[in-house]
Amino acid sequence: MNIKSVVFMGAPGAGKSNLLFRAWLSIARGGSSRLKGRGLPDELAYLNHGVQKQMAGGYVDHTSAPPDVQSTIPVRFDGENAELVLPDGPGEDWQRLYEDRRPPDSWIDIADRDFAFLLCLRADKTDASVGDWIALQRFRGGQANFRQAVDLSAQPTPAQVVAVDWIQILMRATPGKVRRVGILLTAWDAVPEDVRGRGPSSFLEDEYSLLSDFLRNNKARVDVEIFGTSLFGCDLNTEEGANKVKLSTNPADLGWSVLQHSDGELRTLGILAPVIWAISGTHEL
Numbered sequence: 001m002n003i004k005s006v007v008f009m010g011a012p013g014a015g016k017s018n019l020l021f022r023a024w025l026s027i028a029r030g031g032s033s034r035l036k037g038r039g040l041p042d043e044l045a046y047l048n049h050g051v052q053k054q055m056a057g058g059y060v061d062h063t064s065a066p067p068d069v070q071s072t073i074p075v076r077f078d079g080e081n082a083e084l085v086l087p088d089g090p091g092e093d094w095q096r097l098y099e100d101r102r103p104p105d106s107w108i109d110i111a112d113r114d115f116a117f118l119l120c121l122r123a124d125k126t127d128a129s130v131g132d133w134i135a136l137q138r139f140r141g142g143q144a145n146f147r148q149a150v151d152l153s154a155q156p157t158p159a160q161v162v163a164v165d166w167i168q169i170l171m172r173a174t175p176g177k178v179r180r181v182g183i184l185l186t187a188w189d190a191v192p193e194d195v196r197g198r199g200p201s202s203f204l205e206d207e208y209s210l211l212s213d214f215l216r217n218n219k220a221r222v223d224v225e226i227f228g229t230s231l232f233g234c235d236l237n238t239e240e241g242a243n244k245v246k247l248s249t250n251p252a253d254l255g256w257s258v259l260q261h262s263d264g265e266l267r268t269l270g271i272l273a274p275v276i277w278a279i280s281g282t283h284e285l
Contacts, residue, residue: 003082003114003115003116003180003278003280004081004082004115005082005083005084005085005114006082006083006085006116006117006118006275006278006279007085007086007115007116007117007118008020008084008085008086008118008120009118009119009120009166010119010120010121010159011121013061013122013125014121014122014159014186015184015186015187016086016120017050017060017086018059018186018231019118019120019229020071020073020084021047021051021054021060022051022054022231022232022271023073023084023271024041024047024048024050024051024073025051025054025251025252026252026270027075027272028051028252029250029252030252031272032270032272032276034077034078034276034284035075035076035077035275035276035279036075036076036077037073037076038075038081041071041072041073041074042072043071046071047071047073054231054236055245055246055251057236057241057242057243057246058236058242059236059237071085072084072086073085077276077279078280082279097162097165097169098157098161098162098166101165116179116180116181116182116278116279117179117180117182117278118182118184118275118278119163119166119182119184120184120186121159121183121184121185121204121208121211122159122185122186122187123185123186123187123190123191123203123207123228124187124191125187126207158210160208160210160211161210163211164210164211164214167181167215167222171221171222178221179221179223180223180224180278180281181215181222181223182225182226182277182278183200183211183215183224183225183227184227184274185200185203185226185227185228185229186229187230187235188200188229188230189230189234190235191228196228196258197266199260199264199266200226200227200258200259200260201226201260202260202264203228223281225259226259227257227259227273227274228257228258229255229256229258229271229274230255230257231254231255232244232245232254232255233254233255234254255270255271256268256270256271257269257270257273259283267283269283
């Protein structure tokens with residue numbers, strides 16, 4: 001059964017907005033054989049602003065949609081209506097998820113939809129070295145940290161801790177349902193080549209072990225796929241990468257996703273592959 005809504009989620013700076021902009025660029029330029037645009041998004045100006053920034057050879061560093069607005073891209077998949085959603089914009093709501101133990105009010109209606117998640121995590125800036133002893137330091141101060149000689153009590157909660165919490169909230173809010181959650185390791189092109197060669201699933205196991213273990217132990221409730229993603233196949237923060245995009249005759253053809261099969265084989269797919277998997281559970285573009 002196809003999903004009707006695909007929701008982009010992630011901590012501040014995880015790359016969810018840039019991925020939505022990049023998806024809009026591909027869809028606006030024709031999409032794929034299975035995934036096509038379905039009219040213009042209501043937040044067209046916001047989406048086009050992000051695309052224009054990328055076309056100029058740069059990322060949108062910190063984005064926020066207009067207050068109380070969900071950026072939604074209407075699409076058709078195999079002839080059926082669906083949508084891509086970036087709820088409410090600011091990634092700070094992600095942290096409030098963990099603090100309040102419930103989603104923001106503007107996200108409540110998402111739990112009532114037939115939806116899947118694409119959860120963004122940075123591949124080039126992991127939080128693997130930061131454990132849940134942050135919570136301990138909040139009560140006992142810097143001396144409680146036996147791992148590093150720094151006080152972490154004021155640091156945000158690690159992204160993988162919040163991710164596990166968020167998935168648990170979903171599971172509790174929708175009992176009896178199997179939720180489809182795609183893990184997108186963003187900025188995959190910025191990871192050293194030898195590390196990329198291990199594949200995104202192995203990377204998640206090594207660098208986001210808490211989340212990896214949680215997903216492995218909850219296969220009956222969460223349908224998971226793990227992708228490494230590169231918006232344009234280069235780092236726009238470098239002069240070489242920025243020029244590659246600015247000088248390209250068709251930037252929508254740049255970028256890719258990497259999928260690791262159970263036997264370890266790596267498969268390179270298009271940038272829309274995670275979206276297609278989220279809707280259909282398949283990888284056929």
